[in-house]
Amino acid sequence: MLLIPCPNCGPRDETEFHYGGQAHVPYPKDPAALNDREWAELLFYRDNPKGAFAERWVHSTGCRQWFNMLRDTVSYDIQAVYPTGAPRPDSATTTSASPEGAVQ
Amino acid sequence: MAETATSHTSARNHAEKDLAVRTSPASHLLEAFAAGSLAGTVELAELPYLTLLGVRAAAGTETADRLASVTGGLPAASGEIRGSGETSVLWLGPAEFLVVAPAEAHESLGGALIQALQSALADGEGQVVDLSANRTTFELTGPRARAVLEKGCSLDLHPREFKAGTAFSTMIGNIPAILWKTGEESFRVLPRASFADFLGRWLLDAMREYASAEVP
Numbered sequence: 283m284l285l286i287p288c289p290n291c292g293p294r295d296e297t298e299f300h301y302g303g304q305a306h307v308p309y310p311k312d313p314a315a316l317n318d319r320e321w322a323e324l325l326f327y328r329d330n331p332k333g334a335f336a337e338r339w340v341h342s343t344g345c346r347q348w349f350n351m352l353r354d355t356v357s358y359d360i361q362a363v364y365p366t367g368a369p370r371p372d373s374a375t376t377t378s379a380s381p382e383g384a385v386q
Numbered sequence: 387m388a389e390t391a392t393s394h395t396s397a398r399n400h401a402e403k404d405l406a407v408r409t410s411p412a413s414h415l416l417e418a419f420a421a422g423s424l425a426g427t428v429e430l431a432e433l434p435y436l437t438l439l440g441v442r443a444a445a446g447t448e449t450a451d452r453l454a455s456v457t458g459g460l461p462a463a464s465g466e467i468r469g470s471g472e473t474s475v476l477w478l479g480p481a482e483f484l485v486v487a488p489a490e491a492h493e494s495l496g497g498a499l500i501q502a503l504q505s506a507l508a509d510g511e512g513q514v515v516d517l518s519a520n521r522t523t524f525e526l527t528g529p530r531a532r533a534v535l536e537k538g539c540s541l542d543l544h545p546r547e548f549k550a551g552t553a554f555s556t557m558i559g560n561i562p563a564i565l566w567k568t569g570e571e572s573f574r575v576l577p578r579a580s581f582a583d584f585l586g587r588w589l590l591d592a593m594r595e596y597a598s599a600e601v602p
Contacts, residue, residue: 290480291464291554295540298557343562344555345464345479 287363290345302338304328305350306370332356334373338366401494410434411522411582415590422590424597428528430589432582433574436523437492439485439500441475442513449510456499456506457485465552467566473499476553476564484517484564492518521564522582526589527572530596535573537592539565559588 284296310316310324329335335355340348352362352373362371412419412432423429443450445462454460458470461477468475473491476484491497493516503514526534532543538559542548553566553574561584564576577585 294556297540297560343557346482347479 284358286339288341288344289349289363290347291341294344298341298343300340300342302340302348305336305338334361336370411579412586415586418590422593422597426528428530428534428593428596430593431525433523433525435489437487437489437499438517438521439503440513440515440517441483441485441503442481444481449507449512452506453503456502465554467551467553476566478555519579521576521578524575524589525572526575529571531571531573534589534592538588559585561585
């Protein structure tokens with residue numbers, strides 16, 4: 283269970299939140315100009331990094347507000363919580379530790 | 387004049403008829419609540435028909451100030467409650483509030499709170515919506531009330547963290563509800579009407595170990 287620090291409500295259980303996928307996916311300035319491949323990539327193609335990942339979350343049973351969170355996908359360490367629209371902060375550790383027991 | 391008086395009387399008669407047939411979301415659990423409560427340990431009851439109004443206005447705007455002057459202030463942060471007299475305003479979000487007032491404040495019983503708020507809102511950016519039927523209110527009291535809630539609520543309910551006179555929107559028994567601490571040993575739980583049966587029975591089950599006879 284993650285303890286997520288909601289910017290409005292403070293730390294709450296993960297069960298109070300919903301995940302909103304990758305953050306900072308810009309909507310194209312002229313969507314009609316995209317070809318099918320580009321459109322499909324905008325809709326369905328997302329990064330899947332090992333390490334720091336900027337993602338969107340909503341505190342659905344609390345303040346019902348969206349926010350962005352920089353989370354390590356390996357250690358689940360929450361590195362930063364920041365408002366939507368703000369630029370992605372620098373991650374403390376971009377190279378995350380290997381999961382315990384992983385073969386180096 | 388005579389016509390207006392007649393229409394007033396008939397409107398009131400209609401209202402009384404409507405009130406006589408209305409049922410609260412947990413009215414069928416009334417006897418179970420009484421049977422499952424133990425005075426001096428933990429007691430559960432439904433407080434039906436409280437007037438609930440959803441208010442939305444961005445903090446710092448003139449609209450918010452006008453609404454605040456009617457309600458007796460708007461809370462500024464999570465957990466805070468503002469209000470005056472029997473009207474309380476709970477914080478639900480940065481620009482979203484829940485006004486809780488006695489049943490008599492509702493327009494069907496001659497109250498004027500909704501109209502007062504709507505005229506304060508005027509054409510400002512925001513919302514005043516009657517949500518009285520959206521939720522019901524449970525009152526859980528007694529020295530064991532906190533222990534009962536702790537079985538299904540992940541907030542820190544210890545008095546050093548959770549003070550009387552604060553309210554949080556959270557999960558209780560895996561369903562979303564508003565938890566309002568009204569006194570040191572009294573809580574109000576506001577689930578949505580469709581969850582009232584579930585949460586009422588869940589609370590009864592959680593109370594059972596405290597409110598049943600001691601096994602010799």
